[in-house]
Amino acid sequence: MRVSTSPLRPILTTTLVLAVGWTLSMIQPAPAGAAASGPPTDAAGTPRGEVFHEDFERAPDTGTPMSIRDYLGHSDLRFDADDFWTDRAACNGFILSASVTGAEPGDCLDAASAMANVRALAGVLGVLNGTGPETNSAVAAYTQTNGPDGAVELETTTPIPLATGTGRFLTASVNVASLNCSAAVPTALQLALRTSDGVEHPVSEQAIDPCTDDRAESFSHGGVSARAGHFAADSSILIDGDSIGVVMRNGRGGGSGNDHAFDDLSIIDVTPTLDVELSQHTAVVGETVRLRFVVRNTPELAAKAGWSVRTVLPGGLAVTADPRVTTSCTAEVTAPGAGADIAFTGDLAAGQESCTIEVDVTPVARGSLTVAVEGDAVRGLDLGSQPALSAVDRVVIESPASGAVVESSRPTSAGTGEPGADIAVRDGEGHTLCETTVDPAGRWSCASTEVVESGEAVVRVEQTAAGLSSTDETTYRVLVPALAVEGTVHLEIQGADGSWVPVEGETVTIDPGDRLRVIATVTNTGENALGDITLAETPDTRLTCSSEFIEPGASTVCTSTEPLVLTPTALDHGSFSHTFEAVLTGYSRASDLAPTGSVTSAVAGRLPLPDAPRVSTGALHTSLGIVWGLAPLQPEAPLARTGAEVPSSAALLISGLLLVGATLVGAGTRQARRDRSRLS
Ligand SMILES: [Ca+2]
Numbered sequence: 001m002r003v004s005t006s007p008l009r010p011i012l013t014t015t016l017v018l019a020v021g022w023t024l025s026m027i028q029p030a031p032a033g034a035a036a037s038g039p040p041t042d043a044a045g046t047p048r049g050e051v052f053h054e055d056f057e058r059a060p061d062t063g064t065p066m067s068i069r070d071y072l073g074h075s076d077l078r079f080d081a082d083d084f085w086t087d088r089a090a091c092n093g094f095i096l097s098a099s100v101t102g103a104e105p106g107d108c109l110d111a112a113s114a115m116a117n118v119r120a121l122a123g124v125l126g127v128l129n130g131t132g133p134e135t136n137s138a139v140a141a142y143t144q145t146n147g148p149d150g151a152v153e154l155e156t157t158t159p160i161p162l163a164t165g166t167g168r169f170l171t172a173s174v175n176v177a178s179l180n181c182s183a184a185v186p187t188a189l190q191l192a193l194r195t196s197d198g199v200e201h202p203v204s205e206q207a208i209d210p211c212t213d214d215r216a217e218s219f220s221h222g223g224v225s226a227r228a229g230h231f232a233a234d235s236s237i238l239i240d241g242d243s244i245g246v247v248m249r250n251g252r253g254g255g256s257g258n259d260h261a262f263d264d265l266s267i268i269d270v271t272p273t274l275d276v277e278l279s280q281h282t283a284v285v286g287e288t289v290r291l292r293f294v295v296r297n298t299p300e301l302a303a304k305a306g307w308s309v310r311t312v313l314p315g316g317l318a319v320t321a322d323p324r325v326t327t328s329c330t331a332e333v334t335a336p337g338a339g340a341d342i343a344f345t346g347d348l349a350a351g352q353e354s355c356t357i358e359v360d361v362t363p364v365a366r367g368s369l370t371v372a373v374e375g376d377a378v379r380g381l382d383l384g385s386q387p388a389l390s391a392v393d394r395v396v397i398e399s400p401a402s403g404a405v406v407e408s409s410r411p412t413s414a415g416t417g418e419p420g421a422d423i424a425v426r427d428g429e430g431h432t433l434c435e436t437t438v439d440p441a442g443r444w445s446c447a448s449t450e451v452v453e454s455g456e457a458v459v460r461v462e463q464t465a466a467g468l469s470s471t472d473e474t475t476y477r478v479l480v481p482a483l484a485v486e487g488t489v490h491l492e493i494q495g496a497d498g499s500w501v502p503v504e505g506e507t508v509t510i511d512p513g514d515r516l517r518v519i520a521t522v523t524n525t526g527e528n529a530l531g532d533i534t535l536a537e538t539p540d541t542r543l544t545c546s547s548e549f550i551e552p553g554a555s556t557v558c559t560s561t562e563p564l565v566l567t568p569t570a571l572d573h574g575s576f577s578h579t580f581e582a583v584l585t586g587y588s589r590a591s592d593l594a595p596t597g598s599v600t601s602a603v604a605g606r607l608p609l610p611d612a613p614r615v616s617t618g619a620l621h622t623s624l625g626i627v628w629g630l631a632p633l634q635p636e637a638p639l640a641r642t643g644a645e646v647p648s649s650a651a652l653l654i655s656g657l658l659l660v661g662a663t664l665v666g667a668g669t670r671q672a673r674r675d676r677s678r679l680s
């Protein structure tokens with residue numbers, strides 16, 4: 001057995017029964033019949049808050065009053081008091097109800113009024129506790145003579161077994177009714193608890209006097225008006241023992257006044273409750289969350305000194321580097337920054353409803369957790385609410401790395417985040433570059449849908465998950481590839497003899513049935529290699545290129561493999577066009593770029609060429625086009641050699657990144673019309 005108020009004493013016993021919902025009603029005595037059959041301590045059906053309760057109803061309601069030294073309480077519990085407080089002549093220390101009309105000679109100095117007043121006080125106490133004024137028994141303390149100050153007015157002499165476990169706060173309470181409040185000597189009841197080692201531990205800082213206590217009210221019974229109330233002591237002890245006793249002293253022994261009776265002496269378990277709270281229930285990893293430990297006092301608001309907690313945060317939660325510890329009561333807190341250990345011990349002052357201890361914590365990993373304080377992590381506290389926290393991953397940009405040089409006009413951003421979260425990638429001005437969601441593995445990636453210019457660039461990524469925003473930002477450098485091509489196109493006509501004749505000069509003579517092939521030369525005039533050429537051609541002559549990879553300064557030659565047949569129908573429309581679009585991809589050896597290399601110098605110089613195409617840096621769209629303009633022919637006219645002049649300047653210059661449509665229009669309209677007339 002021990003009584004302790006020292007902080008952070010190791011907890012030896014892990015079993016705690018939760019005491020929840022202690023209310024004032026719990027210390028109201030049960031109806032007399034039930035109370036008479038119940039044991040004095042914490043048995044089933046007894047309110048948790050009440051460890052011991054004596055209602056003095058085992059004394060008879062007839063005959064003469066019974067001395068408290070002769071009284072047997074529950075389980076034959078016995079009582080004693082200082083001689084003055086058991087002196088029947090002083091009208092002290094005997095048990096009576098309003099129905100007890102007899103008296104022993106000398107009781108209350110044979111003062112009928114004193115006996116009548118004590119009976120009335122027993123009735124008042126019966127009104128107060130709800131058992132009825134006629135048969136409620138109480139203990140007389142009318143002080144017809146003077147006694148010593150501070151003597152024991154009542155004490156238990158039989159140990160009261162404690163089944164409450166270790167680390168419990170206990171205090172005592174009593175119902176008292178007083179008369180003659182204007183008299184000289186006030187009542188000054190002081191409650192204490194006596195541990196099994198015989199030590200008496202006062203639990204009253206302020207003595208109880210119904211005449212002046214705010215908790216008292218006026219009652220009247222039998223024509224006698226009194227002040228009466230239920231009074232819990234204003235302090236408590238923290239105890240680990242297995243038995244207890246209660247002692248009630250009276251600070252004043254004077255008999256001029258000090259006229260009272262008492263009833264319903266109780267020992268009550270007033271262990272505070274620890275509620276754990278979080279400032280929010282969802283958080284992003286790394287976000288600061290306020291963790292609150294709220295020690296809630298029980299309703300009597302007695303002082304509670306020395307409760308303590310020594311706990312470890314669950315995995316996934318850590319104290320921040322600067323925990324910003326605060327307390328609203330006298331408390332000592334240990335919460336090392338960036339650790340998981342939190343320990344504190346503190347005191348609730350009399351009248352204090354709660355004490356809040358706050359510490360900054362942060363989730364260090366995604367997932368759900370409960371801030372569960374175990375029963376063996378607390379002393380002098382019942383466990384109350386324990387909060388849950390759901391932590392989502394914060395967004396992190398892995399690519400581009402900070403300071404990296406990215407050779408693309410449409411850079412790709414990638415990183416990690418909370419699975420399923422929405423991702424928005426923006427530039428330094430807030431323009432959205434791309435949007436995506438985080439995949440189940442926690443990864444995201446998207447390429448800019450906007451063209452980014454060379455130079456220093458900022459990418460800001462915002463993740464939205466569980467209603468929470470998380471951002472990351474990277475500054476890097478963009479190197480837009482220098483891609484450029486020029487192209488020339490010339491045409492060849494295959495005559496009847498099968499020979500291919502270049503279309504040169506100002507005009508060319510075409511006969512129906514002649515075949516025409518396109519020979520396009522695409523020259524890489526940029527600073528990056530080009531490759532992956534794809535051609536879209538209308539009409540399709542199955543252009544096939546000599547190479548699909550073009551180093552800077554080199555060319556590829558694309559030739560029709562299925563030449564166009566110049567049918568009468570084809571010529572009949574008066575004009576037709578042939579266009580093709582070449583799409584090429586730029587290449588460079590981006591990995592050779594110094595991570596912090598100057599974009600300016602890199603652009604001015606010539607990028608090194610790869611051994612083989614490796615890095616796709618964008619697409620170059622070009623277009624070469626030819627449109628013939630021919631004299632309209634009569635639909636019914638036979639197709640004949642017209643001798644129409646077709647411009648032979650078929651060389652087209654294309655360059656740059658834009659789609660360029662070039663048109664050659666035949667200039668021989670007038671000539672063709674003349675030829676048609678001749679043929680017809
Ligand atoms: Ca009673």
Ligand SMILES: [Ca+2]
Nearest residue numbers: 142143255257
């Ligand atoms: Ca008196």
